[in-house]
Amino acid sequence: MLARDRIIVGLEVGTSKVCAVVGEMLEDGNLMIIGVGQAASDGVRKGEIVNMEAAMRNIQSAVAAAEDSAGVEIHNVYASVSGGHISSFSNRGSVVVTNDDSAIGEEEVRNVMLNAKSVSIPVDHVVVHAIRQHFFVDGHDGIQNPVGMVGSRLEVDVHVIHGVRNRLMNTIKCIKQVPLDVANIAVSSFASALAVLTAEHQQLGAVVIDMGGGTTDYIVYREGTVQHSGVIAVGGDHITNDIAVGLKIPMNRAEQLKIEHGNTLVSERSEEIALKREVGMPERTVSKQQLCRIINLRVEEMLMLIRQELEKQNLLDYLGAGVFITGGCARLRGMEALAYQVFGGLPIHVGPGENNKSGGGLAGRPSDISGPTAAIESPEFSTAIGLARYALYSQRDQHQPPTVWQRAGQKFQQLVAKVRMFM
Numbered sequence: 345m346l347a348r349d350r351i352i353v354g355l356e357v358g359t360s361k362v363c364a365v366v367g368e369m370l371e372d373g374n375l376m377i378i379g380v381g382q383a384a385s386d387g388v389r390k391g392e393i394v395n396m397e398a399a400m401r402n403i404q405s406a407v408a409a410a411e412d413s414a415g416v417e418i419h420n421v422y423a424s425v426s427g428g429h430i431s432s433f434s435n436r437g438s439v440v441v442t443n444d445d446s447a448i449g450e451e452e453v454r455n456v457m458l459n460a461k462s463v464s465i466p467v468d469h470v471v472v473h474a475i476r477q478h479f480f481v482d483g484h485d486g487i488q489n490p491v492g493m494v495g496s497r498l499e500v501d502v503h504v505i506h507g508v509r510n511r512l513m514n515t516i517k518c519i520k521q522v523p524l525d526v527a528n529i530a531v532s533s534f535a536s537a538l539a540v541l542t543a544e545h546q547q548l549g550a551v552v553i554d555m556g557g558g559t560t561d562y563i564v565y566r567e568g569t570v571q572h573s574g575v576i577a578v579g580g581d582h583i584t585n586d587i588a589v590g591l592k593i594p595m596n597r598a599e600q601l602k603i604e605h606g607n608t609l610v611s612e613r614s615e616e617i618a619l620k621r622e623v624g625m626p627e628r629t630v631s632k633q634q635l636c637r638i639i640n641l642r643v644e645e646m647l648m649l650i651r652q653e654l655e656k657q658n659l660l661d662y663l664g665a666g667v668f669i670t671g672g673c674a675r676l677r678g679m680e681a682l683a684y685q686v687f688g689g690l691p692i693h694v695g696p697g698e699n700n701k702s703g704g705g706l707a708g709r710p711s712d713i714s715g716p717t718a719a720i721e722s723p724e725f726s727t728a729i730g731l732a733r734y735a736l737y738s739q740r741d742q743h744q745p746p747t748v749w750q751r752a753g754q755k756f757q758q759l760v761a762k763v764r765m766f767m
């Protein structure tokens with residue numbers, strides 16, 4: 345039996361599936377995936393729990409499967425959150441250094457972080473992440489750690505991700521009813537980025553787009569830190585719905601067609617796909633071109649929305665490492681070529697997965713994550729794998745004095761604890 349404190353679990357309660365990834369923290373500080381459990385998700389719409397009872401049962405099944413697969417008991421998880429209510433902005437905090445010798449210490453750093461976070465978010469919202477970007481000392485930019493420096497004014501830029509408290513709490517409450525403890529939460533885009541980007545990608549600049557069933561979660565890194573993030577409440581289910589409506593077929597057939605014959609690119613050649621007879625539906629054929637046109641329109645629209653947002657934020661020119669597409673929809677054929685068109689020639693990485701035969705860059709996993717190919721190569725596991733990596737970092741640092749960033753995390757924990765008292 346593995347020592348309990350070496351086991352970490354990432355849990356994504358997604359719109360299409362609930363997925364638990366069990367990781368083991370290795371002696372060398374790396375993460376090895378030792379088990380994965382999945383269950384279909386039927387209590388979630390557009391990334392948010394709408395049926396607690398159903399979601400709880402799905403979590404139980406996924407966790408039981410993960411326990412079997414890893415041969416461990418699961419008591420505690422890191423969970424992801426998503427949904428259209430999650431939004432973000434960047435903010436600058438500022439403090440005057442009042443020490444006699446103008447030396448900047450931990451206290452000033454703590455205060456400036458608090459100041460940066462004390463922004464007005466809607467009253468029903470809470471901060472999920474306050475991610476440090478850069479410090480400024482007396483207006484000098486790009487300082488990574490100001491402790492020990494001399495200055496009279498300390499500033500910091502942070503990326504604040506916030507969401508509606510009650511909706512976030514629904515996820516935590518649901519997991520607690522399983523019953524499991526929630527060690528911490530992270531937004532899905534942040535978790536997925538941890539599963540597909542290396543430190544080098546983050547430094548060069550990259551956008552991670554996680555296209556799931558009901559949401560598309562994205563996050564932008566530049567110069568090693570998070571610059572922007574967002575959630576679009578549109579995902580693969582909308583593609584399926586478009587197919588069902590466009591071809592006048594039931595949703596389950598549309599989903600099957602999408603997976604078996606779908607392509608985000610429309611071929612010149614016309615081809616008919618035979619649909620077998622089924623209750624309420626006679627035998628018939630559908631045009632593959634029409635199917636792919638429907639998919640193309642929706643996926644292009646989703647990618648365009650993100651492109652426009654990045655343009656608005658003036659970030660498109662800073663994506664040296666390019667665009668990383670993950671989540672279940674990364675398995676759609678032709679994704680890489682379409683993304684290449686939309687993002688005007690930026691490097692495109694799709695996956696990780698073996699389904700992408702379009703001849704270009706597959707996104708990998710960072711090298712400190714290992715495990716069975718089935719887990720490592722599945723794009724729909726990115727969020728849960730990233731959560732396990734998030735857990736690894738949190739636990740690895742537990743024996744070190746807490747950093748500003750961790751203290752920010754602990755603040756959230758306190759908040760979670762406070763809210764829990766009312767549950």
Ligand SMILES: Nc1ncnc2c1ncn2[C@@H]1O[C@H](COP(=O)(O)OP(=O)(O)O)[C@@H](O)[C@H]1O
Nearest residue numbers: 358359360361556557580581671672673675724
């Ligand atoms: N082989 C495939 N081809 C096309 N789409 C796929 C494929 N496999 C999964 N998907 C789509 O991916 C979406 C689910 O992605 P996933 O990341 O698991 O979602 P979530 O995290 O929201 O539960 C669904 O819309 C599903 O149809």
Ligand SMILES: [Mg+2]
Nearest residue numbers: 358556671727
């Ligand atoms: Mg997802």
